[in-house]
Amino acid sequence: xxxxxxxxxxxxxxxxxxxNKNFLEVALGxxxxxxxxxxxxxxxxxxxxxxxxxxxxxxxxxxxxxxxxGNFEAAYRIISEASSLPAVCGRVCPQENQCEGxxxxxxxGESVAIGRLERFVADWHNQKGTDKIERPELNGHKVAIVxxxxxxxxxxxxxxxxGYSVTVFEALHLAGGVLIYGIPEFRLPKAIVQKEIDTLxxxxxxxxxxxVIGKVLSIDExxxxxxxxxxxxxxxxxxxxxxxxxxxxxxxxxxxxxxTRVNLMKAYKxxxxxxxxxxxxxxxxxxxxxxxxxxxxxxxLGAEEVYVVYRRGEEELPARAEEVEHAKEEGIIFKLLxxxxxxxPDENNFVGGIKCVEMELGEADESGxxxxxxxxxxxxxxxxxxxxxxxxxxxxxLIKSTTKGLETKTWGGIITDSETGLTSRERVYAGGDAVxxxxxxxxxxxxxxxxxxxxxxxxxxx
Numbered sequence: 353x354x355x356x357x358x359x360x361x362x363x364x365x366x367x368x369x370x371x372n373k374n375f376l377e378v379a380l381g382x383x384x385x386x387x388x389x390x391x392x393x394x395x396x397x398x399x400x401x402x403x404x405x406x407x408x409x410x411x412x413x414x415x416x417x418x419x420x421x422g423n424f425e426a427a428y429r430i431i432s433e434a435s436s437l438p439a440v441c442g443r444v445c446p447q448e449n450q451c452e453g454x455x456x457x458x459x460x461g462e463s464v465a466i467g468r469l470e471r472f473v474a475d476w477h478n479q480k481g482t483d484k485i486e487r488p489e490l491n492g493h494k495v496a497i498v499x500x501x502x503x504x505x506x507x508x509x510x511x512x513x514x515g516y517s518v519t520v521f522e523a524l525h526l527a528g529g530v531l532i533y534g535i536p537e538f539r540l541p542k543a544i545v546q547k548e549i550d551t552l553x554x555x556x557x558x559x560x561x562x563x564v565i566g567k568v569l570s571i572d573e574x575x576x577x578x579x580x581x582x583x584x585x586x587x588x589x590x591x592x593x594x595x596x597x598x599x600x601x602x603x604x605x606x607x608x609x610x611x612t613r614v615n616l617m618k619a620y621k622x623x624x625x626x627x628x629x630x631x632x633x634x635x636x637x638x639x640x641x642x643x644x645x646x647x648x649x650x651x652x653l654g655a656e657e658v659y660v661v662y663r664r665g666e667e668e669l670p671a672r673a674e675e676v677e678h679a680k681e682e683g684i685i686f687k688l689l690x691x692x693x694x695x696x697p698d699e700n701n702f703v704g705g706i707k708c709v710e711m712e713l714g715e716a717d718e719s720g721x722x723x724x725x726x727x728x729x730x731x732x733x734x735x736x737x738x739x740x741x742x743x744x745x746x747x748x749x750l751i752k753s754t755t756k757g758l759e760t761k762t763w764g765g766i767i768t769d770s771e772t773g774l775t776s777r778e779r780v781y782a783g784g785d786a787v788x789x790x791x792x793x794x795x796x797x798x799x800x801x802x803x804x805x806x807x808x809x810x811x812x813x814x
Contacts (some may be wrong), residue, residue, distance in 0.1 A: 355392035358461025363430050363468055372651050372682035375537040375620055379443075384422070387472040391420035394464045397456055402466060405454035407798030408441075408506070410434040412451055412466055419469055428477040433469060436509030436552065437502060437797065439478060439544045440531060442471025442536070445764045445794045446672050465466035485554045493811050496579040498565045498751070501529025502793045503784025504585030506800030507551060507807075513553040514808055519579075521563040521730035526616065529587055530785075531793070533616040534608070536645050542615075558770040566750035570756070571780060581807045583778045584766060585800060594637070598695025599741070603631070603703035607638070607742035613690045614649045631738035633657045636708050637692055638742030639664065642790075644675040646740045658684050659734060662726045663691040687734065689713075691724065695739055705733045747786045748784050755780070765789055773803030781807060 365371070371378050373593045382390065394416040402412045411430050418427035431438045447453075447467035455463035493516050497504045500522040508518045517602065526532050531545045553559065565586075574582050591606030593599050609629070617626040634650040636643050639662035650658045656810040660679070662669060665688050669676055672755040679703055680686070698704030710730035713722035747764040759767045759776040766775055768784040773781040783799030 353392070354395070355389055355674075357393060358457075360462045360465040360468070361386050361390045362416075362466075368678075368681035371538065372648070375652055376539050377541050378678060381475055382468055382472045384476075387419055387424075387469060388422060390465050391416045391469060393457060394420070395456055399449055400655065401456065405450040405452075406434075407450065407794050408434050408801050410451075410470075415473065415578035416464065416466070416469060419473060424473055424476045425481055425548070427473045428481060431473060434801075435797070437531075437548045437793075438470055439474035440502070440540065440548055441794055442467050442469075442474055442799070443540050443544070444535060444792075444794055448673065450794065464573075464781040478518045478544075481616060484673050485551065487554065487556050490517060490556070494519070494579050495586060495807060495811075496521065496574045496582045498571070498574075498582060499529060499585040499587060499784075499786070500527040500549075500559060501524075501585055501587050501784060501796065502531060503587075503786075503796040503800035503803075504529065504583065505549070506797040507583045507585060507781075507783070507804045508557045508800075509552050509555065510801055511807065512552065512557045514804075516808075516811075518557045520557060520559045521569070521574075522559060522561045523564045523586075524616070525561050527559045527561060528656040529585075533612040534642070534645070536611070536615055536649055538648070539645065565748075566754040571755040571777075572641075575779060580811050581781060583773070583800070583803050583807065584751060584775070584782040585784045585787055585796070586748065586751055587796075588747045588765075588787045588790050590746045590748050590764070591741065592744045592746065593741055594692065596694055597694060598697065598703075601695055601697050601703050602679065602701060603629070603738045604739045605697060605738070607636070607642045607740055608745060610646055610740050611642070612651065614653070619651055620649075628653060629738075630654050630738075633659075633691075633734075633736040634738040634740065635659045635661050635687075635734055635736045635743055636740045637661045638744075639669045639671055640790075641671045641675055642743065643740075643742035644671045644684075646742055648679055648682060650738070650740065651682055651684060651809050655738075657736075658673065659687050659736065660681045660684055661687045661690050661692060661706070661708065661734070664721065665689055665713060668713075668721055689724070692728070692739075693731070696733065698737075703737050703739055705735050706739055707731060707733050713770075731739065745790050749790070751786070763789070771802065772806035773799060774806060779810075 415430040442677040452463040694707040696705040711724040717723040784796030
């Protein structure tokens with residue numbers, strides 16, 4: 353019988369005052385019984401509105417039907433037809449704005465927990481699945497992928513399934529891109545990412561690390577070396593700063609640097625070769641998911657007080673509601689309608705405080721959000737010894753500066769055809785944050801998927 357409960361099955365998780373002192377995964381996952389019960393909440397709509405909200409077009413009602421019947425491996429096969437990273441997406445996708453946002457059950461109650469079910473299915477497969485991955489027969493064509501983040505890995509996986517010889521070139525010493533260096537262990541365990549990468553390798557994808565394209569090799573050299581097409585998925589790793597006094601003080605980080613040292617270099621471990629100075633009071637400037645990640649990491653590194661400083665109100669916070677809720681539960685302090693104007697030094701030229709002004713919301717700006725306006729005579733100082741800037745990123749200009757004829761936007765994003773990902777250079781495609789600027793993992797995957805289809809059509813049709 354269908355489960356007509358208006359509410360989702362809750363996700364088991366670590367207690368807030370326990371988890372804010374460790375880097376273990378916060379959410380613990382559904383049991384088989386809970387997953388089946390949740391799956392029975394799906395109405396199996398004929399028009400499948402949830403699928404229209406999925407950037408990679410997973411056949412959602414079909415896989416949920418299999419879960420409801422206890423056919424977990426069959427459910428995994430359905431998901432993996434569309435997604436190369438199901439265990440990742442089940443954890444970090446903003447489902448509430450995508451598939452779950454379209455769910456009919458959400459009209460008079462809570463939507464079906466699609467993301468939690470996807471995570472369950474992927475984890476079940478990784479732990480208990482018995483299906484062997486069959487390597488496709490090679491079709492004799494070679495494609496290069498630059499960058500091993502979600503866009504690059506998705507493009508690589510889709511092409512490998514079609515029989516292409518795919519080589520991924522990664523600048524860092526580990527593959528995974530933002531999944532490895534950007535998203536913390538407590539949200540996305542790195543063993544999960546490695547498992548997904550190993551699955552792609554089993555399909556025949558070759559991954560070369562420590563390969564900085566633009567330095568070691570250029571895009572043009574890849575094309576001259578027998579690759580029939582190149583996909584650029586290098587992300588947006590160049591941090592932005594506010595340009596206020598004091599940003600060059602010791603103890604000021606970009607969120608990219610801070611999270612990379614925590615996630616990739618394991619700064620939280622006692623034997624880390626790149627430790628982060630233990631700070632007592634930390635201010636994170638920004639309101640997105642990256643800001644939440646940085647704030648929650650700072651708390652786990654031992655900070656007594658961690659502030660999220662954001663110039664708009666809570667309704668305007670761009671971070672996922674779940675991430676904001678988790679941050680609050682863990683003791684993060686939100687200083688909303690607050691904007692920094694100066695970072696103050698202590699006697700040793702370290703961060704000694706952050707001077708801010710109070711804001712109020714005025715008329716809507718070009719983004720449709722109310723524009724924050726400074727309140728008169730509202731300056732105040734927050735006592736902190738570390739500031740983490742999380743106000744956005746842009747693509748690294750290295751690829752642009754070393755690739756002939758590659759057109760970019762003024763802020764650095766590569767200009768592409770919106771449907772195919774084709775750039776101004778023949779045989780060169782791009783997708784993900786390198787094109788859009790910082791966005792979501794699933795949006796990057798969607799662009800990698802579209803580019804893979806276009807590359808296949810080009811090579812097979814030429």
